Amino acid sequence: MAKFPGKIFISSDLTKFPEKSLTSLIKRDDLQMKEIEIWEIILKWGLAQNLNLISDPDTWLDDGFKSMKNTLQNCLPLIRFYSLSSKEFFHRVEPYKKLLNQQLYKELLSSYMDPDIKANENISLPRSLKINGIIDSKIVDLNIVSLITRWIDKVDVNIKFAQFRELYLPYKFQLLLRGSRDGFTPKRFHELCDDKPCTVTFIKIKGTGEIIGGYNPTVWLSSGGWGKIKDSFIFSFKSKKEFFKDPILSKVKDYNYALNRLLERHGPFFGGDILIYSEDSRTNYSTSYCQQTFYEKKIRNTIDKFSMDDYEVFQLISR
Structure with missing residues (x-):
């Protein structure tokens, strides 16, 4: 029924x-x-x-x-x-x-x-609609995808209620890279993700279940200096199951340093706020951490280094 x-x-x-x-x-x-x-x-x-x-x-x-x-x-x-x-x-x-x-x-x-009013804790989440063909992910589900897409399209006046709205899925998320499938080297990241506009990166942190990431409305490059981008943002969720508990959206505050595209040994590098790199482009990432710098809010409570369970990069394609 x-x-x-x-x-x-x-x-x-x-x-x-x-x-x-x-x-x-x-x-x-x-x-x-x-x-x-x-x-x-x-x-x-x-x-x-x-x-x-x-x-x-x-x-x-x-x-x-x-x-x-x-x-x-x-x-x-x-x-x-x-x-x-x-x-x-x-x-x-x-x-x-x-x-x-x-x-x-x-x-x-x-x-x-009202863009400032807080959500009541007793609000029911949207129903679990089954919609095929939107995303193939080991890290996130349609609830998180819908919320990220709302942030991208700026469809909610009050982002505190965005997770309670019905699923908003105007894009297909096309998988470009999955670490567990394609490897964890900067070289593979740039081979698979460079020159492709409108990408979202999801990172699952080992040991905590946290999901962090960012939106790049332009393209990744292995060189070329800082990416001066107005609409990029980074985010974090406590976990896949607890996506609705205090998700963090952090918009870029200094457009001149939204993306770091300085070196080929860098992975997805959002300003100075999400830093992922290795000593050599052909070796696995050796350093990953978050530090609030060029974006509005910190997305983790620690600047300690972390290891990744997995990470994925998707390109957004209009449906």
């Missing part, structure tokens, strides 16, 4: 569809429907139980809203409103705002409009 819910709702008479079956379906994390579609299904189900109401909420009187709210009292708490885009919220939820708890409505509105 969770894999093909649309067929169930299309084939069912919603006037006879049991509330218990509906709530058991929409509470599932693996329900393969967009949140706005789930919202519209429960509205249709509610209308099917209130045949005196027509679909246009502008025609409803207060008694109509009270009746509908009572009908949907067990369904409304199961809708993940924070997964909706601002456009979906304003055009397809706002007309029904009298159905929502006033405090919830106020907090939702703030999440779309």
